[in-house]
Amino acid sequence: xxxxxxxxxxxxxxxxxxxxxxxxxxxxxxxxxxxxxxxxxxxxxxxxxxxxxxxxxxxxxxxxxxxxxxxxxxxxxxxxxxxxxxxxxxxxxxxxxxxxxxxxxxxxxxxxxxxxxxxxxxxxxxxxxxxxxxxxxxxxxxxxxxxxxxxxxxxxxxxxxxxxxxxxxxxxxxxxxxxxxxxxxxxxxxxxxxxxxxxxxxxxxxxxxxxx
Numbered sequence: 001x002x003x004x005x006x007x008x009x010x011x012x013x014x015x016x017x018x019x020x021x022x023x024x025x026x027x028x029x030x031x032x033x034x035x036x037x038x039x040x041x042x043x044x045x046x047x048x049x050x051x052x053x054x055x056x057x058x059x060x061x062x063x064x065x066x067x068x069x070x071x072x073x074x075x076x077x078x079x080x081x082x083x084x085x086x087x088x089x090x091x092x093x094x095x096x097x098x099x100x101x102x103x104x105x106x107x108x109x110x111x112x113x114x115x116x117x118x119x120x121x122x123x124x125x126x127x128x129x130x131x132x133x134x135x136x137x138x139x140x141x142x143x144x145x146x147x148x149x150x151x152x153x154x155x156x157x158x159x160x161x162x163x164x165x166x167x168x169x170x171x172x173x174x175x176x177x178x179x180x181x182x183x184x185x186x187x188x189x190x191x192x193x194x195x196x197x198x199x200x201x202x203x204x205x206x207x208x209x210x211x212x
Contacts (some may be wrong), residue, residue: 003027006034009066012111013042018069023078025071026090036063046107051170052163055100065105065142068135072115075103075128083127090131092138099161102141106189109142116146141168145175155185169193173202181185181205 004020006028011019039062047054049066071089075081081089095101116132136143140153141164150176169189172180181202190205191198198205 003031003034005031005066005070006038007123009035009108009187012069013038013109016111017074018068018111019117020073020077023074023080025074026161032063032119039066039104039107041103042107047103050103050163051166054163055103055161057104058098058100060095061093061101062104062107065107065109065139068105069108069111069115072112072119072128072132076119076122086128086131090135097138098157099164102139102157102164103167105139106142109139112136113143113146122193141171144168144171144177144180150179150183153180153183159185165189166193167208176202176204179205 002021004022004024007021008019009018028143029129038058040057040059043057043062047057057073075086075089090207093101112132113136116129116136119126119129119132133148137153139150140148140150141158158164169186170192170193172186173194179188193200
């Protein structure tokens with residue numbers, strides 16, 4: 001039995017390349033379990049480099065993130081569904097959204113901005129864009145570097161966990177996401193994290209602060 005879902009997700013994680021092996025939107029329980037087991041190992045390995053005490057892997061959130069990215073890319077390449085079906089094919093996450101869920105879903109969800117940009121390149125008016133952007137608006141850690149309505153983002157969960165907070169700040173700096181860096185809730189934390197290196201690593205940020 002071919003494990004298209006597992007093969008695609010393992011390729012994505014290991015090589016940062018998404019390969020679709022067939023037009024498949026539904027998978028067997030065995031295929032899903034392989035993905036869950038694989039992502040749990042990936043999370044445990046990646047979290048060794050996380051600051052402070054990382055939360056445990058949330059397998060359900062990791063699987064949801066993998067399904068979201070996989071399905072989004074299937075829909076970009078093989079659109080055979082009506083617009084009204086998109087929310088059903090890309091459902092929201094219905095469980096608790098805590099630091100464990102955010103970091104676990106991010107294993108695959110971090111690749112969603114690239115899929116979104118590809119969709120925009122193909123058809124800027126595609127209804128899929130709004131559905132995916134709504135996901136990123138909620139899972140905004142994975143959307144760092146992608147232009148969203150940052151003013152409406154809720155940071156309560158981010159600030160509730162010191163590991164999550166530091167990872168968020170680090171990614172804003174890594175992506176040089178000016179939109180988020182200028183938010184009052186993050187600005188001082190980002191400046192403090194960069195310390196004396198801010199002037200050389202992120203000159204634009206210092207320039208914007210100078211002109212405030």
